[in-house]
Amino acid sequence: MTGTRQREPGRKRVLTPLVQESTPAIIARKLHDAIASGDFPPGSQLTESGLAADLGVSRGPLREAMQRLTAEGLLVSHRNRGLFVVSMDDSDIRDMYVARTAVERAALEQVIYRGDDDAIDDLNDAVAQMREFIDDPNGVEMADADMRFHQTLVDHAASQRLSRLHETILVETRMCLRAMRGTYASGKERIAEHQALVDAIVAGDVAAADALMIEHMNDGLHRLVGDTIPDLSGAVSTG
Amino acid sequence: MTGTRQREPGRKRVLTPLVQESTPAIIARKLHDAIASGDFPPGSQLTESGLAADLGVSRGPLREAMQRLTAEGLLVSHRNRGLFVVSMDDSDIRDMYVARTAVERAALEQVIYRGDDDAIDDLNDAVAQMREFIDDPNGVEMADADMRFHQTLVDHAASQRLSRLHETILVETRMCLRAMRGTYASGKERIAEHQALVDAIVAGDVAAADALMIEHMNDGLHRLVGDTIPDLSGAVSTG
DNA sequence: CCCGAGTAGATTGTCAACAATCTACCAACA
DNA sequence: TGTTGGTAGATTGTTGACAATCTACTCGGG
Numbered sequence: 001m002t003g004t005r006q007r008e009p010g011r012k013r014v015l016t017p018l019v020q021e022s023t024p025a026i027i028a029r030k031l032h033d034a035i036a037s038g039d040f041p042p043g044s045q046l047t048e049s050g051l052a053a054d055l056g057v058s059r060g061p062l063r064e065a066m067q068r069l070t071a072e073g074l075l076v077s078h079r080n081r082g083l084f085v086v087s088m089d090d091s092d093i094r095d096m097y098v099a100r101t102a103v104e105r106a107a108l109e110q111v112i113y114r115g116d117d118d119a120i121d122d123l124n125d126a127v128a129q130m131r132e133f134i135d136d137p138n139g140v141e142m143a144d145a146d147m148r149f150h151q152t153l154v155d156h157a158a159s160q161r162l163s164r165l166h167e168t169i170l171v172e173t174r175m176c177l178r179a180m181r182g183t184y185a186s187g188k189e190r191i192a193e194h195q196a197l198v199d200a201i202v203a204g205d206v207a208a209a210d211a212l213m214i215e216h217m218n219d220g221l222h223r224l225v226g227d228t229i230p231d232l233s234g235a236v237s238t239g
Numbered sequence: 240m241t242g243t244r245q246r247e248p249g250r251k252r253v254l255t256p257l258v259q260e261s262t263p264a265i266i267a268r269k270l271h272d273a274i275a276s277g278d279f280p281p282g283s284q285l286t287e288s289g290l291a292a293d294l295g296v297s298r299g300p301l302r303e304a305m306q307r308l309t310a311e312g313l314l315v316s317h318r319n320r321g322l323f324v325v326s327m328d329d330s331d332i333r334d335m336y337v338a339r340t341a342v343e344r345a346a347l348e349q350v351i352y353r354g355d356d357d358a359i360d361d362l363n364d365a366v367a368q369m370r371e372f373i374d375d376p377n378g379v380e381m382a383d384a385d386m387r388f389h390q391t392l393v394d395h396a397a398s399q400r401l402s403r404l405h406e407t408i409l410v411e412t413r414m415c416l417r418a419m420r421g422t423y424a425s426g427k428e429r430i431a432e433h434q435a436l437v438d439a440i441v442a443g444d445v446a447a448a449d450a451l452m453i454e455h456m457n458d459g460l461h462r463l464v465g466d467t468i469p470d471l472s473g474a475v476s477t478g
Numbered sequence: 479c480c481c482g483a484g485t486a487g488a489t490t491g492t493c494a495a496c497a498a499t500c501t502a503c504c505a506a507c508a
Numbered sequence: 509t510g511t512t513g514g515t516a517g518a519t520t521g522t523t524g525a526c527a528a529t530c531t532a533c534t535c536g537g538g
Contacts, residue, residue: 022316022491024306025316028310045519047518047519047520048519049518049519049520057492057493058491058492058493059520060299060302060493061491061492061493063303063520063521064302064303065306067263067303067307068306068307068310070307071306071307071310071311073403077261077264079521080498080499080500080519080520081499081501081520082519082520083520092399095400098345098349098398098401099345099400099401099404102341102342102401105341105344106338110337157337159337159338160312160331160334161334161337161338161404162334162337162338162341164312165338165400165404262521284489286488286489287489287490288488288490296522297521297522297523298490298523299521299522299523300521300522302490318490318529318530319489319528319530320489320490320530320531321490322490
């Protein structure tokens with residue numbers, strides 16, 4: 001029934017099965033990146049015919065791609081009116097950080113558990129990249145380097161599901177950071193927080209790393225809305 | 240420019256703005272439920288023309304709905320061959336529990352932080368519903384009641400993002416539970432674990448609740464693949 | 479008996495056109 | 509002046525048809 005689809009176990013795999021990305025997937029990724037880059041500001045409408053013309057595809061595949069982003073929560077649909085880039089209020093930002101904290105805490109624990117040396121190398125590299133922009137702590141480059149650090153962390157957790165959610169959240173985070181400037185006072189402080197995380201990972205101290213991450217996230221949230229998620233910081237210290 | 244779209248602040252809101260769900264969203268929800276119900280077993284193909292005929296819609300909206308489920312990770316696309324319901328191996332199940340643990344830990348903390356009495360009532364109700372099926376600890380009703388408990392927990396965290404991810408994960412969990420029968424030895428044990436969680440929430444003890452949740456998730460994973468996520472249980476106790 | 483080429487059928491991928499709906503603008507009226 | 513009705517334009521929602529691709533089956537040769 002299955003023909004020769006299944007790979008016989010005795011043979012060595014010499015070529016990886018080639019993955020052909022579907023057109024909607026490609027379009028979705030392009031839109032994803034464009035939103036992350038700020039090409040489509042929050043609240044702006046994504047008109048089908050215009051985008052289809054820009055991308056050189058028909059409206060069909062484009063609509064499918066936009067539905068993907070809608071499922072991610074990056075676009076919101078108004079029936080018969082169109083799709084718009086999400087615009088977030090304080091409540092959304094708080095929610096975003098709740099989710100982001102959940103994801104990154106879990107990722108952190110996974111990274112420590114896996115004990116992969118490559119992870120530590122990559123994380124140290126990420127911090128080093130941040131150091132290059134120490135003189136401009138609120139510039140775009142520093143923000144991107146910051147994002148890459150967290151991206152690296154979650155990637156090394158090797159969890160498809162955590163990565164998928166995190167990807168969406170990072171785009172939303174970038175949108176917020178773009179809107180609100182001047183979050184960090186000094187570049188040193190910003191880098192030190194990340195270095196402390198790496199140090200805790202190297203030490204294999206899950207509890208310490210966990211506490212640092214919670215604090216780091218609370219700081220980030222505080223800078224955006226001037227509010228925190230009080231109880232989270234008590235999760236470890238109370239026990 | 241904006242016309243009369245914005246609601247003037249002086250007036251009292253007497254009617255809530257009506258939300259019209261788009262057709263792809265409705266179809267996506269129906270497919271979602273169908274997959275959760277087991278109408279489409281893992282690995283089965285979802286043929287467009289057939290489903291379109293069943294639902295009485297054209298292939299366009301149906302494809303858009305399927306793209307949404309693809310973004311969620313419930314369907315996988317094979318180019319020019321079609322969309323299939325995901326079938327999960329042990330590695331996927333482990334990943335699923337990593338993500339689920341992350342989500343439910345965060346939800347737990349949020350529920351305790353919010354201190355909403357309705358949450359405790361609903362959770363107690365959920366445990367009570369489980370007790371009705373104490374004689375058949377591995378039946379479908381018990382499994383559904385179990386799911387409803389966790390659904391209730393995450394709902395009361397009032398986090399759009401956590402809920403969205405959790406919804407997907409619960410469907411995947413249900414798929415796994417359907418495939419592997421006989422997970423719990425006794426109904427009492429299963430109910431006690433959940434009751435303990437509620438008790439910890441009532442007591443407002445974040446650390447205890449957190450530890451219980453981690454253990455609960457590890458138990459669930461162990462029943463499915465005979466393996467655990469060792470380091471997670473050390474996150475709290477070590478500190 | 480095994481292996482390869484070729485073919486038929488079915489399914490997905492893409493497109494262009496039509497119908498339905500909404501928004502914004504303008505005029506008429508109390 | 510503020511509200512109501514009508515109209516034009518644009519955009520989305522939906523459909524059906526056509527092209528491209530893959531799978532499974534069958535036939536011929538070694």
